Amino acid sequence: MKTHVLFSSILCMALLLGAGKALALDIPPGGDALGHQLVASQSSVIAQLTSNDGTVMGFTTAVPLTGQVPTQFRLAHDTYTATERLVPGNHYLLFLSMDAAGALQLATSAYSIVAVDLQEAASYRTAIANYQQTWRDPQSFKRVALAQLDASVPYLRYSAMADLAYRGLFTADDGALLARLAASSTASQPEVRKLALGQIGGLRLVAYAEQLGAVLGNAAETTSIRLAALDGLRFMDRTDVIQRQAASVGDSPSPKLKARMLEALEPQPQ
């Protein structure tokens, strides 16, 4: 009990010291995905938000995942978590570390909070266990991450895609898979599609150039998806496919898309 009181006091003191801080972060590519979050954190937990007064968030641990986390704990908001729509009663996956004063904090601010459904806990537990077992062995990790691309949980799908892409683990043998993930007919979230489009280009999978061209030329796609397709085609030097989509790009209201297309058609500076 004394220990609990002391721990709570330390937490409160740290909260007062840290409350309202507004540190803007530069995280590595894919730093919001599961792999980096596990590296950045000392513990992870699915917890229910019990209170949120805009300054401090109160949580009750529902499913401990890694490390040691108290049953109940509080986290100070920073400028960026304060703008998140965090709803008391809902559950969140939290990646936690200790600050210099020994208080719990989010490992990388708002990047370390993921809204979850408690029924997804088993999926998170399995994924985290897989990551912990394989992260240091790229080929073993690739096997579990590829399987995770079909996970039912969007954050786990995104994480698998980001961690595979940013670690450079896709190869030309993954072309069909990447084409499926890049397709608009799939239920993939936009971030997964953009990464897949970029990987197809980065790996120079020219067999899928026309698919990327169709995405670039599809006015129903968002500018960011079309730009990802444009980048993919640029990476594989298929200016002929880009050129064929000029009409539809010209019809876009996005000056950014047009500017990038014109850049792509210009000779590259060396």
Added chain:
Amino acid sequence: MKAHSSSRPTTRKWAVGLALAAIPLFGFDRGCVTQPQTDILVTSPSVNVQGYIGRYDDNTLEWQENMAGWARMRVNGGAFMAWDQTDANNVWQQSAVPLPLGVNVLDGETWRSTPNGVVSGNIDDFILERKNDLVANGSQPVFLDWSAAGLDAELKAIATGTLNGPLTAAQQNAFVANVKAGVANFFTNAYAGTSVTLASAPGTGVHTVKFIVGDSCSLFGYSPGDYKNTNKTQTSHVLIGTFRCVLVDRLVSTTPAELTDTLAMRVEDVATAIGRTTAHEVGHSLGLTAEGETRLHGCGGSHNCEAYDDANPSDRFDVGHHIMDPGGSSKLYARIGQSNPNTRAKKTPYFERYGKSYLKLIHP
């Protein structure tokens, strides 16, 4: 003045030009704006807008020549202003275009006569955002503090971990010195045109960038966000240990960098990556890219917002080529100043026009 009656065509000339390829055409027209820059912040209630009427090739989309003709503009979908005829240099100018406070989307149209009839063109949507809360805030000196222990070893580890070796001690020492000089050079170039300049010592009114080793591989840097730079004596941190982790692990596998690169190439890669984060963190402390419609429309922790570009005629986010792009979606090849992950083609990270216009307003 001839009152040319044309409603804004729903189909752009690029599309028309290509769809009618069987008909002899003289290209398609596109009005471009040369003054002021587009997608920037302004403080004045009106601006003069100048530009050209460009004729473009239907097939290559390349600019061919500027043409004489007429142009007019409108603001936020309102009434068009009067047609303006181009001058002897083929420049059109719409004078005193009124700008209400907030985000303004301007567009326009052009026309000119040819022996085959009238050729119309569009001036694409662009943003001029007028703000009245930004005032000049003097200069901002910045001190780069490399005094922390262990930094040189981390930098040397990047060199030895991403190049075929062995590297001599002298080569490694030169690498460290050249990277530090390259970071300073990158910073100076990134902030060119503003009064954000490097200082030789810390002190009151001086922003300090502390380079530290760090204890994780998941954070390149952090800095206090400070819209309008209300506190000039702040400290940003850049974690060199994270660069060592990430670059040794991923530089060769996800960027055009090769183990066979020269030491000079690697100096430029690393100096660009660290310099970009240095400029990025100082940018946060100056107020970039503050979130909210009354601030700078940032998102994801005060960064350039890709979603904003999806919804507006803006160009704020570019996968890391823009300095204030969010870390998680800033590609490593962009961070080292390359335009793609496969072959070397230089594209040095920079503050996009909107962010640079903010910097020029508060630190002219």
